[in-house]
Amino acid sequence: IIGITVSKDENFPAWYQEVVLKADMVEYYQEISGFFVLRPLAMHVWNEIRKWFTAHIEGMGVDEVSFPLFLSSKSLEKEKDHVEGFAPELAWVTKAGDKDLEVPVAIRPTSEAVMYPYYSKWIRSHRDLPLRLNQWNSVVRWEAKQTTPFLRTREFLWQEGHTAHLTEDLAGKEVLEILELYAGVYEQLLALPVVRGRKTENEKFAGGYYTTTVEAYVPTNGRGIQGGTSHCLGQNFSKMFDITVEDPGNKGSHIHVWQNSWGLSTRVIGVMVMVHGDDKGLVLPPRVAKVQTILVPVGINKSTTPGDRKNHEDQVAEIRATLKKAGVRAEADWREGYTPAWKFNDWELKGVPLRLEFGPKDAAKEVVSYARRDTGEKGTIPIADVGAKVTELLEIIQKDMYSKAETSFREHRLKITKWGDVLPALDDKNVVLIPFCLDGKCEDRMKELTTRVDDQPDVPENHKLPSMGMKSLCIPFDQPAGDELVPGETACLNPECKGKAQSWVMFGRSY
Numbered sequence: 001i002i003g004i005t006v007s008k009d010e011n012f013p014a015w016y017q018e019v020v021l022k023a024d025m026v027e028y029y030q031e032i033s034g035f036f037v038l039r040p041l042a043m044h045v046w047n048e049i050r051k052w053f054t055a056h057i058e059g060m061g062v063d064e065v066s067f068p069l070f071l072s073s074k075s076l077e078k079e080k081d082h083v084e085g086f087a088p089e090l091a092w093v094t095k096a097g098d099k100d101l102e103v104p105v106a107i108r109p110t111s112e113a114v115m116y117p118y119y120s121k122w123i124r125s126h127r128d129l130p131l132r133l134n135q136w137n138s139v140v141r142w143e144a145k146q147t148t149p150f151l152r153t154r155e156f157l158w159q160e161g162h163t164a165h166l167t168e169d170l171a172g173k174e175v176l177e178i179l180e181l182y183a184g185v186y187e188q189l190l191a192l193p194v195v196r197g198r199k200t201e202n203e204k205f206a207g208g209y210y211t212t213t214v215e216a217y218v219p220t221n222g223r224g225i226q227g228g229t230s231h232c233l234g235q236n237f238s239k240m241f242d243i244t245v246e247d248p249g250n251k252g253s254h255i256h257v258w259q260n261s262w263g264l265s266t267r268v269i270g271v272m273v274m275v276h277g278d279d280k281g282l283v284l285p286p287r288v289a290k291v292q293t294i295l296v297p298v299g300i301n302k303s304t305t306p307g308d309r310k311n312h313e314d315q316v317a318e319i320r321a322t323l324k325k326a327g328v329r330a331e332a333d334w335r336e337g338y339t340p341a342w343k344f345n346d347w348e349l350k351g352v353p354l355r356l357e358f359g360p361k362d363a364a365k366e367v368v369s370y371a372r373r374d375t376g377e378k379g380t381i382p383i384a385d386v387g388a389k390v391t392e393l394l395e396i397i398q399k400d401m402y403s404k405a406e407t408s409f410r411e412h413r414l415k416i417t418k419w420g421d422v423l424p425a426l427d428d429k430n431v432v433l434i435p436f437c438l439d440g441k442c443e444d445r446m447k448e449l450t451t452r453v454d455d456q457p458d459v460p461e462n463h464k465l466p467s468m469g470m471k472s473l474c475i476p477f478d479q480p481a482g483d484e485l486v487p488g489e490t491a492c493l494n495p496e497c498k499g500k501a502q503s504w505v506m507f508g509r510s511y
């Protein structure tokens with residue numbers, strides 16, 4: 001059996017790597033480390049997301065564009081103050097053929113510096129606002145850290161939206177609209193719950209004004225993971241790139257436009273694998289599964305007469321046609337030389353949400369047998385109802401997967417009012433909501449205070465608790481109820497901090 005050889009709880013990183021490889025989602029690019037091949041199963045998920053997101057932003061008046069892959073050091077210079085921290089991640093082209101380039105060019109790690117000189121050229125009057133452009137592309141960031149498929153790769157697919165507005169309010173409104181769409185990608189398509197909030201000063205995009213984020217949760221190790229970001233850039237970039245309009249209310253004077261930028265990447269696929277997968281492999285939410293239902297013929301063997309075999313094939317083909325007509329992505333597995341049991345394992349490994357078995361016994365009862373991938377529940381469906389029942393079953397699976405993940409996240413998001421409870425909570429795979437003063441130095445200190453120093457000498461490698469300290473994940477828009485925190489009065493939870501708490505902030509060990 002080609003199944004998964006390591007259990008998810010035993011060794012999560014090894015489990016994850018095996019699942020994405022054996023489920024045919026991805027291939028390591030042997031030639032250069034840190035790069036991966038995205039195969040049809042993964043691309044189907046990305047394309048479902050792209051279709052859904054595109055339909056929504058088109059409705060908002062966002063246009064699609066395609067800017068060049070390369071940027072010059074000159075335009076990079078303009079945003080040097082916040083890029084210098086990222087400089088080690090830039091990949092440069094220095095030669096063409098056997099000739100050195102006069103001026104080396106960088107491969108885009110993101111496209112602000114590529115796009116904004118043209119924003120400056122195109123945006124003259126307030127009538128040119130709002131300008132709303134998005135591009136689907138790939139970017140390169142030469143990560144120094146260990147890479148892993150989808151979650152941290154040196155090249156990744158994403159969309160990057162870049163918009164310009166006349167006022168802070170107009171920009172701010174869009175920031176939240178886009179963030180809500182990112183939450184929708186997770187909650188509607190990937191069956192994943194997210195917490196919406198704002199990043200602290202430490203965690204926001206340094207070049208921006210403020211960052212909003214959707215944060216997901218990985219139950220297996222209790223870590224938070226950033227799922228998508230929608231930034232208000234304020235006027236920072238319009239000042240760097242001289243993007244102004246004449247003030248409609250005051251002829252002769254100019255306003256620097258207010259900008260947003262927002263991005264969602266193929267990291268979302270990694271989050272989906274980590275949260276939903278199990279020891280048999282992938283578990284795909286039906287909305288994004290390439291194959292939603294697999295029909296496996298059973299009960300046919302060497303003694304089956306050709307007539308019965310033909311009859312059986314026709315019946316399976318008819319069931320499949322009915323499912324296709326009902327809008328279900330259904331396939332039939334006619335591979336010879338493999339037992340039904342082998343086929344069941346293979347499709348479970350690939351995460352197909354629903355399996356249908358059909359053999360002479362089922363035919364005699366005019367039913368088809370089903371098995372859900374998420375719960376393993378089995379049952380039968382009258383052939384006459386197969387179109388409607390399978391559609392309904394797939395919706396139930398989608399909802400159940402979401403609510404299972406939502407319950408798990410909610411139960412592991414603990415409100416903490418005593419500093420001594422923080423580390424035990426983190427070690428018990430929780431993220432925490434704590435009263436926090438919002439000061440960056442205080443946040444740094446809490447990271448240090450929660451970094452495990454002993455490396456647990458007598459604990460086997462894959463059972464060691466993560467040792468990294470907790471980072472702030474976001475300031476949730478939905479602040480927890482309860483009067484334990486009176487902003488400006490309640491003490492910040494950091495025992496060394498003299499400051500007053502401003503809000504509940506979600507902290508956790510994170511990716």
Ligand SMILES: O=C(C[C@H]1NCCC[C@H]1O)Cn1cnc2c(c1=O)CCCC2
Nearest residue numbers: 083086089109110141160205261262263
């Ligand atoms: O990319 C962004 C901001 C923004 N870019 C567009 C999409 C949304 C959002 O990610 C932040 N950022 C992250 N990483 C890097 C850079 C960088 O600006 C620039 C240098 C290389 C690494």
Ligand SMILES: [Mg+2]
Nearest residue numbers: 086089141143
């Ligand atoms: Mg980075």
